[in-house]
Each structure stands twice: as C-alpha cells, then as structure tokens.
Amino acid sequence: MTKQIHLWAFLQGIGFYPTAWKHERARPAGVFSMDYYASVAKLVEKGCFDAIVFGDQLQSRGAGGRTPERMAMPTLDPVTLLTAMGAVTRHVGLVATISTTFNTPEMLAERFATMERMTGGRAGWNIVTSVHPDTAGNFGLDEMPPKGERYTNAADVVAKACELWAQMDRAGPALPQGRPVLVQAGQSPQGRDFAARTAEAIFCPAATIEAGVEFRNDLRSRIAAVGRNPDGTRVMPGLSCVLGGTEDEARANHKAIMDLADPALAIEYLSESLCCDMTGFDPEAPLDHEHVIANTLLPAADVARAVTPAGEAGTPLREFAMNFMLNPRGHNVFIGTPEQMADMMITWRDEGACDGFTLQPSYMPGGLEDFVEGVIPILQQRGRYRTEYPGSTLRETLGLSPRVEDAA
Numbered sequence: 393m394t395k396q397i398h399l400w401a402f403l404q405g406i407g408f409y410p411t412a413w414k415h416e417r418a419r420p421a422g423v424f425s426m427d428y429y430a431s432v433a434k435l436v437e438k439g440c441f442d443a444i445v446f447g448d449q450l451q452s453r454g455a456g457g458r459t460p461e462r463m464a465m466p467t468l469d470p471v472t473l474l475t476a477m478g479a480v481t482r483h484v485g486l487v488a489t490i491s492t493t494f495n496t497p498e499m500l501a502e503r504f505a506t507m508e509r510m511t512g513g514r515a516g517w518n519i520v521t522s523v524h525p526d527t528a529g530n531f532g533l534d535e536m537p538p539k540g541e542r543y544t545n546a547a548d549v550v551a552k553a554c555e556l557w558a559q560m561d562r563a564g565p566a567l568p569q570g571r572p573v574l575v576q577a578g579q580s581p582q583g584r585d586f587a588a589r590t591a592e593a594i595f596c597p598a599a600t601i602e603a604g605v606e607f608r609n610d611l612r613s614r615i616a617a618v619g620r621n622p623d624g625t626r627v628m629p630g631l632s633c634v635l636g637g638t639e640d641e642a643r644a645n646h647k648a649i650m651d652l653a654d655p656a657l658a659i660e661y662l663s664e665s666l667c668c669d670m671t672g673f674d675p676e677a678p679l680d681h682e683h684v685i686a687n688t689l690l691p692a693a694d695v696a697r698a699v700t701p702a703g704e705a706g707t708p709l710r711e712f713a714m715n716f717m718l719n720p721r722g723h724n725v726f727i728g729t730p731e732q733m734a735d736m737m738i739t740w741r742d743e744g745a746c747d748g749f750t751l752q753p754s755y756m757p758g759g760l761e762d763f764v765e766g767v768i769p770i771l772q773q774r775g776r777y778r779t780e781y782p783g784s785t786l787r788e789t790l791g792l793s794p795r796v797e798d799a800a
C-alpha cells in the first residue's frame with residue numbers, strides 16, 4: 393500500500409512570514425475575530441487536514457516598543473481559540489501548545505479535558521518547555537531553568553496530567569480519547585529523548601530531505617530503545633510554501649513577499665530572537681558571529697549552531713537577518729508549482745523523511761487557500777492523501793491505536 397501523507401496546519405497569526413501581513417491576500421484585520429478563525433477552520437477541514445496547531449507565546453515581542461509592526465503576530469490563548477474553532481468543525485484535530493515549565497498539571501489537565509469533551513475527542517497537546525529568557529520574568533523567575541531541568545520537570549508534569557485524566561475517566565464519563573494526543577516540539581538530544589518516551593507525534597524543523605531522514609531515523613531508534621513501537625508515532629516537520637502557476641511565477645511571488653520586509657525590522661527581530669542586540673552594527677558588514685555567541689543570553693551552543701555558518705561565509709548582517717526572519721527555525725520553505733510541491737512531498741514521505749508535514753502558509757489566508765485548492769487535489773489524485781475523515785477522534789485521524797500506549 394502506498395504511504396499516506398498526514399497534514400497539519402500551523403496557523404500562527406498572519407502566517408509564517410512575519411512581513412506577510414502586508415500581502416494583498418492577507419487579512420491582518422481579521423486575526424482577532426471569530427469570523428476569521430471560523431472560515432480558516434472550515435478551510436482546513438475542507439482540506440481534510442489531521443489537525444490545526446497553535447503555538448503559545450509567553451514572552452512579549454515588543455522589543456521595547458521599537459517594532460509595533462511585529463504585533464501583527466498576535467498570539468491568542470491556543471486552548472480557548474482551538475475550542476472555539478472546534479465548535480464550527482466536526483472532524484479536524486485541535487493541537488494546542490502548552491508549556492510544562494509554567495503550567496501546573498492540574499490546570500492544564502482541566503483545560504485539555506474541557507477541550508477534549510467539547511470537541512468530541514479532537515484534542516492534542518503540543519508539549520514544550522519554553523526557551524526564551526524573557527519568559528522567566530513574566531512568571532517571577534530571574535532566569536529560565538536549564539534545559540535538562542526543564543525536560544525532567546516536563547516528564548513529571550506529563551505523568552501527573554496523565555494520571556489526572558485517568559482519574560477523570562474512572563470518575564466517568566470517560567474522555568473520548570482517554571487523554572489528548574501527546575505531541576512534542578523540540579529538537580535537541582534531550583528533546584528527542586523526551587519525545588521518544590512520551591510523544592505520539594512530533595513537530596520538528598527539517599530544512600532538507602536528508603535532515604528529515606536523519607531526524608526521523610534517529611527518533612525511531614530512540615523510540616525503539618525505550619520499548620515503544622516507532623510506528624505508533626508520526627513525525628511532522630514544518631513546511632512553508634510560496635506557490636505559482638509556473639516556477640518563474642512562484643519565484644516572483646516569493647520575491648514580492650521578501651520585498652515587503654523591512655531590513656531594520658529584521659535586525660531587531662534577530663536581536664530579540666538571539667537575545668543579543670545587533671541594531672547598532674553595520675547592516676552591510678558580515679555578521680559578527682563571535683560577538684553574538686559571546687553576548688547572547690540564550691544557551692551559547694544553540695546560538696552558535698544558528699549563526700556560525702553565516703559568520704564564516706561572511707554573510708552581511710542584513711541578509712542573514714532577512715533570511716532568519718523568514719525562517720527562524722530552519723524549516724523547509726518550498727517555492728514552485730503545486731505539481732512540484734506534491735512531487736516533493738511524496739518523495740519526502742517515500743524516502744522516510746517524515747510521516748507528513750506541518751504546513752505553515754507564508755501568508756494567511758491566501759497561502760492556505762492556494763495549498764488547499766492547488767496541492768491537495770493532486771495528492772488525492774495520486775492516492776496519497778485522504779478524501780474524507782476516517783473517524784471522529786484525532787487519534788483515529790492520525791491512524792494511531794485508540795488505546796494509548798504508555799511510556800516504558
């Protein structure tokens with residue numbers, strides 16, 4: 393049997409490109425309105441996606457008031473928002489991100505149980521530990537706990553939440569799925585080990601097919617090593633796209649979006665994301681990677697991975713910042729025709745680079761419309777994508793066993 397492709401829609405705010413709110417087919421004025429989210433949810437369900445995913449954001453992104461434009465990346469509470477989107481849909485799964493570092497198991501178990509019941513078993517929990525140092529102060533801490541500590545705590549929080557859901561089941565009536573589908577986003581060795589013990593699906597970056605194969609193989613061997621079945625987990629790397637009727641048109645569409653970006657804003661965004669102020673540096677001079685690594689407030693090793701290649705290649709700060717703004721996590725960004733995109737997706741799936749993709753449309757809702765109308769029919773014609781939902785719960789949609797498999 394041909395391998396089916398799973399699809400999620402990650403629909404943060406105005407889309408994946410922070411500048412794309414200026415796009416003529418974006419609807420930035422809608423991002424705080426129910427009408428907007430209702431129409432987007434229906435479009436995702438028309439496209440038979442497994443799930444909609446929203447991140448959380450526990451730090452402010454105002455850069456000291458310098459960059460009001462970035463407020464065009466609104467973050468609404470994902471559980472509330474997804475429960476509302478669940479009310480206007482019947483099948484699509486609803487995956488909300490909640491940090492284990494800043495939420496008690498009692499609080500999050502209650503919120504997910506509400507979403508799970510109100511949507512008839514469509515809840516998923518994207519488990520993150522949060523990374524940005526600005527978050528700490530918002531919760532009364534001087535600094536973020538170290539990564540190892542955050543993951544140890546995450547394991548405790550997940551275990552306690554699962555126990556609470558089991559208690560709710562015993563008290564009856566049972567939660568439709570027993571508990572939400574457990575999803576994880578994080579890519580370090582600690583993150584992968586945590587995913588191997590816990591996750592039923594993983595949202596990760598993979599810029600190239602080789603990176604995807606490496607990640608998925610590595611994860612599957614870690615899953616097998618803790619005595620779980622690797623086939624019980626879906627690996628869903630991020631995928632952004634800019635489409636066009638021809639390759640040239642797609643490239644022109646991409647350039648048009650790039651041209652909307654303000655380079656000074658990009659450098660502020662980079663400064664904030666890497667926790668090192670670079671706004672006073674010459675934008676045309678090569679990125680000073682040694683300065684960034686020496687001065688960042690983030691773990692230096694993580695930042696070194698992000699900036700060293702550009703520093704060594706002498707990439708100007710402006711160019712690096714523009715590329716970083718458009719793709720901060722190193723996801724796969726596809727530029728081409730719908731046919732080419734479908735081919736690429738099928739190849740990635742066949743080569744074992746993923747079980748499916750987490751689509752991050754570059755602008756919203758136009759980019760999502762183009763994908764649903766252009767790419768999905770091709771995948772369906774080729775027999776690689778469903779034309780209707782198989783059941784009603786998210787776990788059924790993902791093709792996972794309805795009986796939850798607990799960590800070893």
Ligand SMILES: Cc1cc2nc3c(=O)[nH]c(=O)nc-3n(C[C@H](O)[C@H](O)[C@H](O)COP(=O)(O)O)c2cc1C
Pocket residue numbers: 446447448449450489491520521522523539577578579580581582583584595596597630721
């Ligand atoms: C694809 C992806 C999406 C993420 N989304 C969020 C998010 O919405 N909120 C958040 O606090 N952290 C998010 N994170 C970061 C997680 O907090 C993760 O714990 C962090 O990357 C540190 O772990 P790592 O080094 O294992 O990746 C995300 C990470 C990845 C890879």
